Amino acid sequence: MAGDKTFNWLDPFSSIDLDIDGRTDGIKQWAIANRDAIQPIKSFFDGMITGIEAALQAVPPVIMLVLLVLIAWQAAGRRVALIVLVCLVALGLLDPAAWSMAMTTLAIVISAVILCVIIGLPLGILAGKNDRFESAIRPVLDTMQTIPAFVYLVPVVMLVGIGNVSGVIVTIIFALPPLVRLTSLGIRGVNASVVEAARAFGATPRQIMFKVELPLATPTILAGLNQTIMLSLSMVVIASMISVKGLGNEVLRAMGRLDAGKAIVGGLGIVILAIVLDRITQGLGRSGRERGHRHWWRSGPVGMVMRMVGKTS
Numbered sequence: 001m002a003g004d005k006t007f008n009w010l011d012p013f014s015s016i017d018l019d020i021d022g023r024t025d026g027i028k029q030w031a032i033a034n035r036d037a038i039q040p041i042k043s044f045f046d047g048m049i050t051g052i053e054a055a056l057q058a059v060p061p062v063i064m065l066v067l068l069v070l071i072a073w074q075a076a077g078r079r080v081a082l083i084v085l086v087c088l089v090a091l092g093l094l095d096p097a098a099w100s101m102a103m104t105t106l107a108i109v110i111s112a113v114i115l116c117v118i119i120g121l122p123l124g125i126l127a128g129k130n131d132r133f134e135s136a137i138r139p140v141l142d143t144m145q146t147i148p149a150f151v152y153l154v155p156v157v158m159l160v161g162i163g164n165v166s167g168v169i170v171t172i173i174f175a176l177p178p179l180v181r182l183t184s185l186g187i188r189g190v191n192a193s194v195v196e197a198a199r200a201f202g203a204t205p206r207q208i209m210f211k212v213e214l215p216l217a218t219p220t221i222l223a224g225l226n227q228t229i230m231l232s233l234s235m236v237v238i239a240s241m242i243s244v245k246g247l248g249n250e251v252l253r254a255m256g257r258l259d260a261g262k263a264i265v266g267g268l269g270i271v272i273l274a275i276v277l278d279r280i281t282q283g284l285g286r287s288g289r290e291r292g293h294r295h296w297w298r299s300g301p302v303g304m305v306m307r308m309v310g311k312t313s
Contacts, residue, residue, distance in 0.1 A: 031158045038159060045111070045165045053107035061092060061099050068276065074300035076283020084276050091272045095265045098247075102269050105246030108164060108239070109232045109277070112171040116228050120176050124183020124224070125209075128217075134184060141177040149174055149238045157242055167235075167244030175231035182224025186217030222285035229281060233274045247273070 007015045056064070065088045073081035092099045127134040152173055156166050190213045198212045214221075236248030243249075250266035253259075 028155075028158055031155060035159060035161075042160050042165050045115075045168055046163075048114075049107060049111045049164045049168060052110050053104055056103040056107050057100065064103075065089070065092070068280075070301050072276070072280050072283070074302055075280050077300070080279045080283055083279060087272045087276050091269055094268055098265060098269050101245075101247045101250055101266070102273055105233075105236050105248065105270070105273060108167055108171070108236065108244060108246060109229065109273075112168045112175060112232045113225070113229055115168065115172055116176050116179055116232075117225070119172070120179035120224075120228070121183055121221070124180040124221070125187055125214075127180060127184035128187025137180070141180055144173055145177045149235065153238075153242060162243040164244055166242045167239035170239055170242075171232050171235045174235050175228045178227035178231065179221075179224040182227070183217070183221050186220030186224075187213055189220060190216045219285045222281060226278060226281040226285070229277050230274060233270060233277070236270060 059067070065085070068088060069081050069085045072084040091102055123137065127137055149170060153166075153170060156169050160166050160169065194216065195208055195212060198208050203212070236244070236246060237251050238248075240246070240248035240252040247266045247269040251263050251270070254262035254266060
């Protein structure tokens, strides 16, 4: 009860105080006291992010542009490669510092997506194979998708401090659910008769998983990966509030100075990165029949090189 206030049966909520904010203050103190316990995890995350960013920044922009265009051509065809080329040239022309900021943002996104795959793929497979686990994890995923990002910024910062590591952690919380859900959906969507046929021919559960279920579920899993990448990019501006560098930080600083030009540069840079990554990952999800080739290496620049080598030999 709130003090000696008379209980109001018509408005009971005004008479009840559970002191939730006071209780959570104890959690905050515990987090601060045990911050050193997660230092190894923070060091691992920081090393991975720093390594990926250093690798991206070390590659000259023209070479990186060519590599990304070739990857887009191999994954999604010449038309998408042309779109990626135009987008990346536009990104470089936005501002002298836009390319460097974009590589920093890309490093954050790549780090978050790698960790999402490491965590989300096994969870999705387990959820697809086990109804009880799927029922247990569903409310957790619902909470992760619906809770405002600002709510978990504070506890994450208390645990690991501000910087890129915190940015990657909050991005994982926000972007992980689609990968888990769609991996589970893909596994559950595999035709039962195909699995039974494999089992009838003597395939082990491991063989069924890696040679039947996962290949058939790959388009759905890649759709989940695509959504995870898009959600990771959508978090860069919010993550910049905890000192995460890159294009999101440019937008945040521009908002603070009411600088519309810089805000547009940062915003367009994020949009261009999203288009590039979206087109490449969508291309990866296409089946061999859609590509017109049974194997991926028979198309794109790799297929061209192989045909040239075959003619000369």
